[in-house]
Amino acid sequence: MIRIESVTKRYPDGTVAVDRLSLEIPDRAITVLVGPSGCGKTTTLRMINRMVEPSEGSILLDGQDIRQQPVNTLRRSMGYVIQNAGLFQHRTILDNIATVPRLLGWNKQKARARAAELMERVGLDSALAKRYPYQLSGGQQQRVGVARALAADPPVLLMDEPFSAVDPVVRKGLQDELLRIQEELGKTIVFVTHDIDEAIKLGTKVAVLRTGGRLAQFAPPAELLSAPADSFVEDFLGADRGIRRLSFFPADGLALETAPVVPVDADAGEIASRATAPYLLVTGSDGRPLGWSEPDKLTAGAVDREQLLDYGRPFLPATDSLRTALDGAVLSPTGWAVAVDGEGRAVGVVSQQVIGEAIRDAHSRVAERADAKAGR
Amino acid sequence: MNVLDFARAFFTDSAHWHGYDGIPTRFAEHVGYSLEALVIAAVIGLPVGLVTGHYGRGGNTLALIATAGRALPSFGLLVLMVIWLGLGTLPVMIPLVVLAVPPILVTTYEAVRSVDPSPVDAARGMGMPEARVLFQVELPVALPLIYSGLRTAAIQIVSTATIAAYVGLGGIGRYIIDGLYQKDYEKVVGGATLVAGLALVTLAVFWAVSRLTVSPGVRRSG
Ligand SMILES: Nc1ncnc2c1ncn2[C@@H]1O[C@H](COP(=O)(O)OP(=O)(O)O)[C@@H](O)[C@H]1O
Ligand SMILES: [Mg+2]
Numbered sequence: 001m002i003r004i005e006s007v008t009k010r011y012p013d014g015t016v017a018v019d020r021l022s023l024e025i026p027d028r029a030i031t032v033l034v035g036p037s038g039c040g041k042t043t044t045l046r047m048i049n050r051m052v053e054p055s056e057g058s059i060l061l062d063g064q065d066i067r068q069q070p071v072n073t074l075r076r077s078m079g080y081v082i083q084n085a086g087l088f089q090h091r092t093i094l095d096n097i098a099t100v101p102r103l104l105g106w107n108k109q110k111a112r113a114r115a116a117e118l119m120e121r122v123g124l125d126s127a128l129a130k131r132y133p134y135q136l137s138g139g140q141q142q143r144v145g146v147a148r149a150l151a152a153d154p155p156v157l158l159m160d161e162p163f164s165a166v167d168p169v170v171r172k173g174l175q176d177e178l179l180r181i182q183e184e185l186g187k188t189i190v191f192v193t194h195d196i197d198e199a200i201k202l203g204t205k206v207a208v209l210r211t212g213g214r215l216a217q218f219a220p221p222a223e224l225l226s227a228p229a230d231s232f233v234e235d236f237l238g239a240d241r242g243i244r245r246l247s248f249f250p251a252d253g254l255a256l257e258t259a260p261v262v263p264v265d266a267d268a269g270e271i272a273s274r275a276t277a278p279y280l281l282v283t284g285s286d287g288r289p290l291g292w293s294e295p296d297k298l299t300a301g302a303v304d305r306e307q308l309l310d311y312g313r314p315f316l317p318a319t320d321s322l323r324t325a326l327d328g329a330v331l332s333p334t335g336w337a338v339a340v341d342g343e344g345r346a347v348g349v350v351s352q353q354v355i356g357e358a359i360r361d362a363h364s365r366v367a368e369r370a371d372a373k374a375g376r
Numbered sequence: 377m378n379v380l381d382f383a384r385a386f387f388t389d390s391a392h393w394h395g396y397d398g399i400p401t402r403f404a405e406h407v408g409y410s411l412e413a414l415v416i417a418a419v420i421g422l423p424v425g426l427v428t429g430h431y432g433r434g435g436n437t438l439a440l441i442a443t444a445g446r447a448l449p450s451f452g453l454l455v456l457m458v459i460w461l462g463l464g465t466l467p468v469m470i471p472l473v474v475l476a477v478p479p480i481l482v483t484t485y486e487a488v489r490s491v492d493p494s495p496v497d498a499a500r501g502m503g504m505p506e507a508r509v510l511f512q513v514e515l516p517v518a519l520p521l522i523y524s525g526l527r528t529a530a531i532q533i534v535s536t537a538t539i540a541a542y543v544g545l546g547g548i549g550r551y552i553i554d555g556l557y558q559k560d561y562e563k564v565v566g567g568a569t570l571v572a573g574l575a576l577v578t579l580a581v582f583w584a585v586s587r588l589t590v591s592p593g594v595r596r597s598g
Contacts, residue, residue, distance in 0.1 A: 051501055075503030086498030090516035090591035100502050132593030145498075158501075 001027050002048060002156070002188065007057035009043050009213070017043040018213035020057070028186040030178075032203035034193055036236070040213030041192040045158050048190060049078050061156075076100055079149025079157040079187075083164055085141040087133040093119070093144055094129040100152040111151075118147040121184075123177055139170035146178070150185070157189045164193070175201055196237060200225070200244065208233050222248040226366060246323035249362040251315055254325060254355065256339050256348025264290060268300040279334045282308060287345030289314065292334045314338040317347070322362065326355050379565055386566030397550065399570065405546035406574065409537045413469055414530050417476035421529075422522070425484025429518070430510045438485050442478035450475050450536050458543050468540045475536055476529035483525025487518035519590050527582040534574050538567075548574070 002025040009018040018040040025031045033041045046052040048059060050071050059066050066074055079100075087096050097115035102108070119126055122143045133141055142162055149157055163171045175198065182189065193199055199206045200221040208216040208224070210232050217229040225245035228234040234241070260277040262270060264284055274280060275295035282290045282303055291308025312331035315324040317339050328337035329352040336349045386392060392399055428434040450471040457467030491514045499513045500506075515522075538549030551567030554560070 046501075049501055051497075072503035072505060075501060080498060080501035082494060082498055082501070084494045086494035086496075088495050088499075088513060088516075089492075090594045092593070099499075099504075103502065103504060103508075132591070134593060148498075148502075 001025060001062060002190070003060040004044070004047075005058050005060065007044075007047060007054045007059060009040070009047060009052060010055040016213060018047070018054075021209075021213060021215055022057075023207055023215070023218060025188065025190060026205065027188050029204035030182060030189040030191055030202050032191045032193060032199040032206045033209060034196055034199035034203075034206055034236075035209035035216075036211060037194055039209040039211045041194070041209060042160055043213065044209075045160050045190055045192050048156075049075050049080060049158055076103060076152060077154050077156065079152075079154045081142075081145045081149045081157070081159040081162045083161045085133075085138075085145035085162075087141055087144055087148075089133050092130050092132060093124070093136070096133070096144055097147045097151050099148055100154075104152055114151060115147070118151055121150070121181065122147045137170075138166045139174060142166060142174060143177070146181075150181075150187075155188055157187045159189065159191045161192055161194070163198070164195070171198075178202065197244075200247070208236060222366075243323060243326075246326060246359065247321045249322040249359070251320045251322050251325040251339075251358075252317050253361075254317060254322075254339070254350050254358055256317065256350055258348045260336075260349050261346050262298075263287075264303050266300060271295060271298050271300055279309075279336065281311065281336075281338060281346060281349055283346050287343075289338050289340070289346045292332070292336075309333050311338050314340040314344075314346070316340060316342065318342075322355060322359055325350065326352070326359070329355055382562050382565035383569050386562040386569075389562075392566070402546055402548050402550055403570065403574070406534070406537055406548045406570075409465070409468065409472070409540055409545070409547055410530070410533045410574075412465075413472035413476060413533045413537070414526070416469065417473045417480055417529055417533075418526065420473070421477045421480030421525075422484055425481045425522075425525075426488055426510060426515070429485040429488025430506075430514060432489055435485065435489070438482055442482045445474055445478035448474055451539055451542075454539050454542065463543050465545065468537075468543060468545060471539070472533050472536060476533050479528040479532070480525045483528070484518070484522050487521035487525070488514050490521075491517050516591055517594055520586060520594065523582055523586050523590075527579065530578050530582070531575050534578055535571055538571060 004021055004023040004025070007018055007021050008016065010016050021040075021044060023031075033044055035041055043052055047054050048066070050066060061074075088099070094112055094115045097118055098108075098111035101111035101114055106114070116126065116129060119129060124140065124143050124147065128136065128140065133144070136144065145162065149159075163174045166174065179202065191202055203221050205218065206221050206224055207218045210216045217224060217233045219227075222245065224233065225237060225241045225248070228237055228241070237244075257277075259274055260279065261281045261283060262274055264282050271280070278294070279292045280295050280298060281292055282298070284290050289311045290305060291311055293303075293308050297307065310333060312333075313328045315328045315337060325337050325339075329335060329350070332338070335352045337352075337355065338346055339348045339350060341347050395401070425438075428438060448471075453471040453474060454467060457470050461467045488510075495513055495517075496509060499509050504513070537547055538552055540547045541549030541553040548567050548570045551563045551570070555563030555567060
C-alpha cells in the first residue's frame with residue numbers, strides 16, 4: 001500500500017502545490033486524483049516516484065519510506081504513463097516497450113519477447129512492432145505508453161492524464177481497455193485526470209483535490225455522487241450528478257413486462273389479447289425489436305414497418321445500469337424502454353414509472369445501509 | 377582564356393598528378409589538416425554542447441563564446457600564432473579549431489536543448505540513469521542537428537585550411553598561393569576547384585553518415 005502522510009510541496013518560487021495531503025492508496029485498485037487544473041495532481045503523482053521531492057511529510061510504500069531505496073530502483077518498480085505518451089521516436093514500437101526490461105538487464109531477445117506479449121495485452125496489432133511512433137495514431141501511441149509502463153510487470157502504475165489528448169471515442173476505448181487490463185492484472189494504479197466523468201468511470205476510490213493542493217473528499221465514486229462533502233465537490237461533480245449516480249445501480253432488478261411484446265407474424269387474436277397496453281412492441285422473426293405500434297393500428301399478417309415508432313436505445317438488464325434503462329425510456333417516444341439479451345432479442349419492456357420506482361427503492365436501500373453502518 | 381580553360385589545362389597536365397607537389401599529395405595533406413582540426417574541435421565542442429544542452433544551462437555564455445569565436449579573423453590569428461609559436465602545424469591548427477568550435481558547440485547545445493521534453497520525462501520516470509537519458513534518448517533525436525553543426529564546421533575548415541600554405545605547409549592552398557605568386561592562373565584556378573570539390577565531398581560524406589546513423593523514426597518525424 002502507498003501511504004501519503006501529511007505531504008506538502010512548496011516550489012522554489014513559493015507556490016504551494018500540495019498542502020498537508022494525506023491519502024491511503026489501496027492495493028490492487030484504481031485510485032483517481034481529480035480536480036481543476038493547477039490543483040496539484042501532477043505534483044502529488046510525481047512525488048510518488050520521486051520525480052518531485054516533498055518539502056514536508058513522507059510517502060510510504062508497503063510501510064517503508066520511499067527515500068530508503070535508490071531512486072532508480074523505486075522508479076523501475078512503478079510504471080509511469082504521461083499525457084503525450086512520451087515515446088522514443090528513434091526506437092521501434094517493440095523497443096520502446098522493451099525499455100524497462102532492458103534497464104533491468106534482461107537480454108534483448110527476452111525483453112522483445114516480453115514486449116510482443118504486452119502489445120497483445122493492450123490490444124495492439126503485432127504488425128505495428130517494427131513501426132516507429134510517428135506512424136501510429138494518438139490512441140495507438142497511448143496504448144504503447146501503457147504497454148511500456150507494464151513491461152517489467154511493476155506492482156504500481158502511475159498515470160498522468162494518459163487519455164486527455166485523444167478524441168472522446170478513442171478515449172472511451174482506452175478507458176474500457178484499462179479496466180479490462182486491470183481486471184486481469186490487478187495493479188495498484190494511481191490515475192490523474194481533470195475529467196470527473198473519467199474519474200467516476202475508472203476509480204475504485206476518487207480523491208477530489210481543490211486548488212492549493214488540499215484534499216476535498218476521498219471516497220468511492222458512488223459515495224461521492226450521493227454525499228458530496230461540500231459545495232466545492234458538488235459543483236465539481238456537475239449539475240446531473242443525480243442522473244450519473246444511477247450508473248451505480250444495476251438494472252437487473254427491474255420488473256420487465258413481456259405482454260406488450262408481439263411477434264411480427266402474430267394473428268389477430270393474439271394482438272387483441274394483448275391490446276391492454278397502450279403500445280405494443282413488434283419484434284421480427286429473429287426476436288429483435290422492430291418498433292412500437294398502437295394496438296388498433298396493427299393488422300395481423302400485414303405489419304407496415306414504415307408506420308412503426310422508433311424504439312430508442314435498448315438496454316441489457318444483466319450488465320447495464322438504471323441510468324441506461326432510464327435513458328432508453330426517455331429516448332423512446334412511448335416512454336417505455338426495451339430490454340434485450342446479448343443477441344439483441346427483445347426480452348421485455350419497462351415503463352418510466354417502473355424505472356422511477358426502482359430508483360426510489362435503490363436510494364432507500366443505500367440509505368438503510370448507511371444507517372446500519374452508522375449503527376443506528 | 378576563361379576559368380574553364382584554366383581548369384582544364386591544370387587538370388590535364390600530367391605533371392600535376394604526381395610528386396610531392398602533385399594533386400594526390402596536396403589533396404591528402406589538405407584532408408589531413410582538415411580532419412585533425414575537425415576532430416580537435418569536435419572533442420572540445422561536442423561534450424560541452426551535450427552537457428550544457430542536457431542541463432539547459434550556460435546558453436548565454438555559449439552564445440558569447442560563439443560570437444567572439446566568429447569575430448576572430450582566421451588569417452590574423454594565424455599570423456599572431458606564427459609570431460608567437462613559430463612555424464609548424466600548431467599555429468595552423470589553432471585558427472582552424474577556433475573557427476570550428478563555435479558552430480559545433482552552439483548547434484549541439486541547441487540540438488539537445490530542443491529535444492521534446494516528454495520522452496525525457498518519461499525516461500527519467502522509468503528510472504533511466506542520467507547518462508543514458510542523454511545518450512539513448514536525447515542524442516539519437518538531436519543527431520541530425522548535431523551533424524549540421526559538424527558539417528558547417530567541416531566546410532569552413534576545408535575552405536580555410538588553404539591558409540596553411542602561407543606558413544610553408546602543404547595542402548591545396550599551395551597551388552593558390554604559389555600560383556598567385558608565380559602569376560600561374562592555371563594553378564590558382566585548379567587549386568580553387570579542388571577546394572570546392574573537397575567541400576562537395578565533405579557534404580556527401582555527411583549525408584552518408586547521417587543516412588547510416590540517424591534512426592528512420594527521427595528522419596521521418598523530425
Ligand atoms: N516546477 C514548478 N515550479 C513552480 N511551480 C510549479 C511547478 N510545477 C507546478 N507548479 C505549480 O504548482 C501548482 C500545481 O501544479 P500541478 O501539480 O502541475 O497541477 P495539476 O496537475 O493539478 O494541473 C500549479 O499552480 C503550478 O503552476
Ligand atoms: Mg497535471
